[in-house]
Amino acid sequence: MADSYCPECKRPTEVVFDHSAGDTVCSECGLVLEAHNIDETSEWRTFANETGDNDPVRVGGPTNPLLTDGGLSTVISKPTGGGEYLSSSLGRWQNRGSNPDRSLIQAFKAIATMSDKLGLVATIKDRANEIYKKVEDQKPKPLKGRNQDAILAACIYIACRQEDKPRTVKEICLVANGASKKEIGRAKEFIVKQLEIEMGQSMEMGTIHAGDFLRRFCSHLCMTNQAVKAAQEAVHKSEELDIRRSPISIAAAVIYIITQLSDEKKFLKDISLATGVAEGTIRNSYKDIYPYASRIVPNWYAKDEDLRNLSNP
Structure with missing residues (x-):
């Protein structure tokens, strides 16, 4: 129900939307104010046998602007009951037809699988699809x-960087179906070069900060909220210092310092597994950050005597 002006009643009245006919009708005099309106909202239906409390499902899937037909092509699946021969025959005939988007659909499915394993949001998934489509469309x-x-x-690595939600190459390697770190690195350089040629300018990848990885690493180590907050403050202050280490190594070293100052200490081996940084690299980064420990560790988290008890590298 909504209010609209009725020329018959000569005043604003409540109107009723008849979705089946597409009409807007005055609830008092029955005058059709608008006819044959197109309902552009999503269509929802319940396909279950029982109409009890079953949730309705959307009819059809969303369109994909990266595909030629918008992703609205027909797919013939195998039936659960009879008619296997006819369905399999129709499926073979359909597969014989030329589908220009077949390779793209397979690539998008693989990207979706990798992204789901990494717990990435839909925006990163869509950005990775766009990056792949741009490179795939180039001739030759x-x-x-x-x-x-x-x-x-x-493509996923670049998309994460561009969306300011970076993942380490080692994290992506775990879901890359056997692709090595070196292969992914070479592929990344190749894609960036191709896209820069297409755009005619350098490609923006976004800047990586140690804080981008910190909360995820702390979650893997099951650190307390206080320890996580202290580590975030320490990492933020470390950006003001001239520490010539990678952001991932700095994040791992800061976590090591914070955990050594807490009651729940973490072994170097556990931090290495959670961050993907080698134990030797964490030790060397710790040596570089140790002289600044009193400047980056929050006063509310550790006192001066606690900092003096830190192991000297």
């Missing part, structure tokens, strides 16, 4: 003969 085909898994993993 630049991706032919290359490691497909490494290319897809590199």
Whole structure:
């Protein structure tokens, strides 16, 4: 129900929307104010046998602007009951037809699988699809003969960087179906070069900060909220210092310092597993950060005597 002006009643009245006919009708005099309106909202239906408390489901899937037909093509699946022969025959005939988006659909499915394993949001998934589509559309085909898994993993890595939600190459390696860190690195450089040629300018990748990885690493180590907050403050203050280490190594070293000052100490081996940083690299980063411990560790978290008890590298 809504209010609208009725010329018959000569005043604003409540109107009723008849979705089946597409009409807007005055609730008092019955005058049709608007006819044959198109309802552009989502269509929802319940396909279950029982109409009890079953949730309705959307009819059809969303369109994909990256595909030629918008992703609205028909797919013939195998039936659960009879008619297997007819369904399989129709499926074979459909597969014989030329589908220009077949390789793209397979690539998008692989990107979605990798992204789900990494727990990435839909915006990063969509950005990775766009990056792959841009490179795939270039002539001649630049991706032919290359490691497909490494290319897809590199697209996800670049998308994470551009959306300011970076992941380490080692994290992406875990879901890249066997693609090595070196292969993903080469694929990333190749994609960036191709896109820069297409755009005619340098490609913005976003700046990586130690804080981008910190909360995720702390979660892997099951650290307390106080320890996480202290580590975040310490990492933020460390950016003001001239510490020539990678952001991931700085994050790992700060976590090591914070955990050594808490009651629940973490072994160096556990921090290495959670962050993907080698134990030797964490030790060397700790040596560089140790002289500044009193400046970066919050006063509310550790006192001066606690800092003096830190092991001297």
